[in-house]
Amino acid sequence: MAEDTGIKGNPIRKKFRIAVVGCSARSTMFLGYFQKNPSDGEIVGLCDIIPERGEILKKHYGLDVDVFTDDKVMIEKLKPDAVAVCTSDYAHVEPVVHALETDTNVFCEKPMAVTLEDCDRMVVAAKNSSAVFYLGFNLRHGPVHETIHHLITTGHLGKVTTIEANEYYYGGKTYFRRWNRFRKYGGGLWLTKACHDFDLLNWMAGAEPKTVYAVSSLSHYKPKPEASKLCRECKLQFECPDYYDVLTPRDEPLAEVMRQLKIVSEKNGQDPGDLCLFNSDKDTFDNGIAVVTYANDIRTTYTVNVLTARSTREMRVIGTEGMIEADMEEGVVTLIERHSGRKYVSDLSEMMKSGHGGADDRLIKDFLRSCQTGTKPRSSWREGRLAVQVALAARESADTGRVIELG
Numbered sequence: 001m002a003e004d005t006g007i008k009g010n011p012i013r014k015k016f017r018i019a020v021v022g023c024s025a026r027s028t029m030f031l032g033y034f035q036k037n038p039s040d041g042e043i044v045g046l047c048d049i050i051p052e053r054g055e056i057l058k059k060h061y062g063l064d065v066d067v068f069t070d071d072k073v074m075i076e077k078l079k080p081d082a083v084a085v086c087t088s089d090y091a092h093v094e095p096v097v098h099a100l101e102t103d104t105n106v107f108c109e110k111p112m113a114v115t116l117e118d119c120d121r122m123v124v125a126a127k128n129s130s131a132v133f134y135l136g137f138n139l140r141h142g143p144v145h146e147t148i149h150h151l152i153t154t155g156h157l158g159k160v161t162t163i164e165a166n167e168y169y170y171g172g173k174t175y176f177r178r179w180n181r182f183r184k185y186g187g188g189l190w191l192t193k194a195c196h197d198f199d200l201l202n203w204m205a206g207a208e209p210k211t212v213y214a215v216s217s218l219s220h221y222k223p224k225p226e227a228s229k230l231c232r233e234c235k236l237q238f239e240c241p242d243y244y245d246v247l248t249p250r251d252e253p254l255a256e257v258m259r260q261l262k263i264v265s266e267k268n269g270q271d272p273g274d275l276c277l278f279n280s281d282k283d284t285f286d287n288g289i290a291v292v293t294y295a296n297d298i299r300t301t302y303t304v305n306v307l308t309a310r311s312t313r314e315m316r317v318i319g320t321e322g323m324i325e326a327d328m329e330e331g332v333v334t335l336i337e338r339h340s341g342r343k344y345v346s347d348l349s350e351m352m353k354s355g356h357g358g359a360d361d362r363l364i365k366d367f368l369r370s371c372q373t374g375t376k377p378r379s380s381w382r383e384g385r386l387a388v389q390v391a392l393a394a395r396e397s398a399d400t401g402r403v404i405e406l407g
Helices: 027-036 051-060 071-078 093-101 116-127 143-153 170-177 195-205 253-267 355-373 381-400
Strands: 003-005 011-013 017-021 042-047 066-068 082-085 105-109 133-136 160-168 209-217 287-294 299-305 312-319 322-327 332-337 343-347
Touching (some): 017 027, 027 042, 051 066, 093 105, 143 195, 143 312, 143 332, 143 355, 160 195, 195 287, 195 381
Parallel strands (some): 082 105
């Protein structure tokens, strides 16, 4: 962190200054963090192609900042220490490159991009910059997955043979009324959602992925002739469990902010916030399974399903000396020794109070540490590009029925 010289030569530490590009739901992770932890840094600017969205967040978080519509102008005027890019997935590349070209530290939300070509543009910019490029794979920072990774890398399982990762996401159904439902904006669910989990598999396996095979289906959220295009107009609204009321204010503050963002977006030509999950146009799926093999003879499976009764991530890792069973919702990791049958249970629930099971706050702290000390990010462009590569291979495999080999 930069220093000034104060009275009698005493150093005065300047606050770390962050500008946010993309006034999205995900940007509230940063805004909320610095509202709770003002000594760690401050938000100095907001940028969005719809400035009213920035004004909503500015008011909610009590920020005294300007709202910009051009990230280059914002960076040039404010000269922040870092830029947090929280735009839609397809729009990451331009603000990331702009920031890196001015040697401004960058936090980029996952996935890195929706094409490998855009990933490569960022890679070139990062290699030519003195700034940090940090890829926001927050699950690497959650207590459950940190513990699993520690047990694997410290040899408690012997040689790992298989890893099973399952994601059950009740809230994932909302993708079918958001921009995430289109590949051109989010790459499809194999990328916009599953990149998290492919990155976890890459991290846990500790080797290069070799092949990907995937199957998927839109099993439930298919067109429903008796339903309307919008929930507010639908005669089924009193019986549909997926009904969303975008018109009535919410009692919970952040939920009300999200509602206001949806209304403003609609007024500016974007999709209505209560688009029917069934009758919306879409080119992605609601459940799928992928198999990824690795160069060190580890085989992995990943299931994503948004038709579930609860939201959690589960993981099972089996090695020659033991196995791990873990549930992110419960916050419990269990190590079972293969030969003795002894169990060691870690209850991590008290460490999981912030978003994404305790991961979000720890992610931001690690980003600040990297920027201020020059230490290596836990995930950067290499990890980001690799996750995109695996995700796009899964999408291609599901489309074609072929096993995709990764070069």
